[in-house]
Amino acid sequence: DAGVTQSPTHLIKTRGQQVTLRCSPKSGHDTVSWYQQALGQGPQFIFQYYEEEERQRGNFPDRFSGHQFPNYSSELNVNALLLGDSALYLCASSLWLAGISGANVLTFGAGSRLTVL
């Protein structure tokens, strides 16, 4: 049973460029969340998608946008990259109904390591 898969695993961009990261959720999951983990920090919530809609958003600027497709996979887009966007980007999947009931257990992928030069 495949868990959460993310691509690419590593990428290098320059300031001002745009990047797209991709995520396939664990089989059976319908909700995708994205987190940013800077060096030495814990993961920080970016946003969460369910039924192709953004359901909740963390404290990130509009340069960060996302999308969820009918097959539940998701993309994270970051425009006008800054040096401070260098981080590990984690995708997590879950079941919407389980989360609403309070059992907010997320399954994480291994992440996409973004370096902005």
Place this chain on the structure above:
Amino acid sequence: DQQVKQNSPSLSVQEGRISILNCDYTNSMFDYFLWYKKYPAEGPTFLISISSIKDKNEDGRFTVFLNKSAKHLSLHIVPSQPGDSAVYFCAASEVTMSNSGYALNFGKGTSLLVTP
């Protein structure tokens, strides 16, 4: 504003002894708490959780204790094994309305080293 705090960046314990990892939170609306373990080059892996209506939850060698009045939780690992060496993240989520989504608030993590 860090709502979940893990004040010990690292902890070293001998194999077979107890490891105690601590976590404090400031948001009284948090009602569900989780611990994740992370190995290098891997994503965080769910370890154990506890609801705010409980004060203890056990799963094998892992026990989580919740003290709501002190806004404090701890993870006990007994006995500790070298394979437990990893970064441990404490996370919390708050009560949500239906259709509003849910987010985990993470601490900065504690790096546990279990020595033989």
